[in-house]
Amino acid sequence: MELRQLKYFVEVGRLKSYSQASKTLFITQSTISQQIQKLEEELGVELLTRDTRHVALSDYGEQFYPCAVQVLEDAKAGVDRIRDVKNLHVGTLSVGSTYSFSPLMMQTVMEFQRIRPHIRLNLVITSKEELLQRLLNRELDLALTYKSPIGDERLESRFLFHSRLCLVGRIGELAGCGPQVSVQDLARFPLALPAKGLQARDTLESILFTENVNLDIRLEINSIRVLLDLVANSPLVTTLSEEAIHQVRGFQAIPINHPDSRMDGCYHYLKGSYLKRSAQKFVELLQDNNSFNQTFAPSHQ
DSSP, X not given: OOHHHHHHHHHHHHHTOHHHHHHHHTSOHHHHHHHHHHHHHHHTSOOEEEOSSOEEEOHHHHHHHHHHHHXXXXXXXXXXXXXXXTTTSSOXXXXXEOTTTGGGGHHHHHHHHHHOTTSEEEEEEOOHHHHHHHHHTTOOSEEEEEOOSSOOTTEEEEEEEOOBEEEEEETTTTTTOOSSBOTGGGGGSEEEEEOBTBHHHHHHHHHHTTSOOOOEEEEEESOHHXXXXXXXXXXXXXXXXXXXXXXXXXXXXXEBOSGGGBOOXXXXXXXXXXXXXXHHHHHHHHHHHTTOOSOOOOOOO
């Protein structure tokens, strides 16, 4: 039994297609078919059922598939550990971030590139749901998001910093507001909001769920960068975490006085997986660059 045979089997089982597996692996279909057939002969069972149009895992394949995945991941973890011993002269780091979290990463990304120039950094900016799915698919090493009330037992989540949902406007637009604003105060302003599904918007919706407030919502958008550009050049205001405008000039953020306005920043990784030293370093830089008060103490498993 060879690792390449397990790799071919897992890819065909995942995609349910020899042709698609051939494209992702950059190997001919005949090679994949021959190696999987050898694996089946060694095991003495049929792992895949095939006809002219469809490929599916057999009953044996269903049982063998997670074992094959685990063997491949263990082998990959071993390679990662060896690379780390070599002082990270080569390797990759894949980091995902939600839209509202991404402004916090820019300085960290530049600093990481400076001190680890030989590490290829892959960045993904998307919704929290997609980030966590990519973690589960082992496509990311880290995901940076705000904490949700309901966690996933398959992931390790570590606290980074405390934050709050705030009313955000350009300097002078929020004149007359106190050190905090109530939920009712939000109705006084023309709002440009993050689109539903973004974490700042989800936090706002959880606040409004128990409040009888009619907001003056003028537009919604799924790009935090464009949202801030709109707010910077109009009387519109928005609601974002206070960290979303960290080190961004020209804005004022006033916390919303509500128990559900808390937004804790977290990083997540797959439970039981090896957390690369490059990932640890990235989080350390993220904390340093944003003046977080917590000490990074990752769990090594």
